[in-house]
Amino acid sequence: MIDLRSDTVTRPSEAMRAAMARAEVGDDVYGEDPTVRQLEERVAATLGHEAALFTPTGSMANVLAVALVVAPGQEVLCEARAHIARAELGAHGAVSGLTMRTWSHPRGQVDLPAIEDLFAPDLGPFFVRTAAISVENTHNFAGGAVLPLADLKVLRAFADAQGAAIHLDGARIWNAHVATGVAFEEYGAVADVVGVCLSKGLGAPVGSLLVGPADLVTEARVRRKRLGGGMRQVGVLAAAGLHALDHHIERLADDHAHARLLADACGVDPATVDTNIVAFDRPDAVAFVAAAREAGVLVGAVGARTVRLVTHLDISRADTDAAAKVLAAI
Secondary structure, eight states, X not given: OEEOSOTTOOOOOHHHHHHHXXXXXXXXGGTOOHHHHHHHHHXXXXXXXXXXEEESOHHHHHHHHHHHHSOTTOEEEEEXXXXXXXXXXXXXXXXXXXXXXXXXXXXXXOOHXXXXXXXXXXXXXXXXXXXXXXXXXXXXXXXXXXXXXXXXHHHHHHHXXXXXXXXXXXXXXXXXXXXHOOOHHHHHHTOSEXXXXXXXXXXXXXXXXXXXXXXXXXHHHHHHHHTTOOOSSTHHHHHHHHHHHHHXXXXXXXXXXXXXXXXXXXXXXXXXXXXXXXXEEOSOHXXXXXXXXXXXXXXXXXXXXXXXXXXXXXXXXXXXXXXXXXXXXX
């Protein structure tokens, strides 16, 4: 099978497994795992922030990050197909007691006029107050679309004027960097809190990080433990993340090129594919997925009429060419 369901399906390379095997470890709940600390310090510095916290999942990183800047009973604004709204099982409401309102954009982009219309200042004890705005870069369900830095800077200025925070779901910020050349520090500067993922395009077996100010990350460490996310000798996993940062960022350009080839085979304009995700409409997405599986290619349905393909480091050019023939025939 050629597996294009997600970039989370990758398996650790032999070199990554070797790095995991030789990792120095300690008890991370006590703050004593040196490899975890190295990873946290490196990622925080990469994004231009003070501190970072290693979490087992991207969903946990996002739940913690948003809850740090949005109190129970307050709201966060986000795009309608944002991961925090559609793919985290309502955790932000169920766990953190906050609400969401959304704007809609076909490419998942910042729509400042819509955000200005939605934004609710503190009007006293009558209305829900907007405490934060969340953006996703790249935007998963908008086909891996990149949010332009200029738009993020305009949003930052608006949020500052309103006294609101910005959360950046940067699960695939590595892809945005490779696609645009924008420095990680510039992306980090537009947000108060950031979530990044190691187990998607970078190919680590597990792990994400919450990045932000030191005081907020200290509070997040407490909340992570409360949610059952305290991990012990987890340096074996942090070592995989460090290896990925060293070896798997620049090669994301290959995934982007492969995605454009698949897009062309599926009747999608390759110029509209920013990174490693291709999303396109079919009258019956479930039937399309089933037909592809029968022909040896795994793809996903992310809606009744939307098919998604995701390239990753376990997909070679030969795999891409083979999958393109199958998908084009279907």
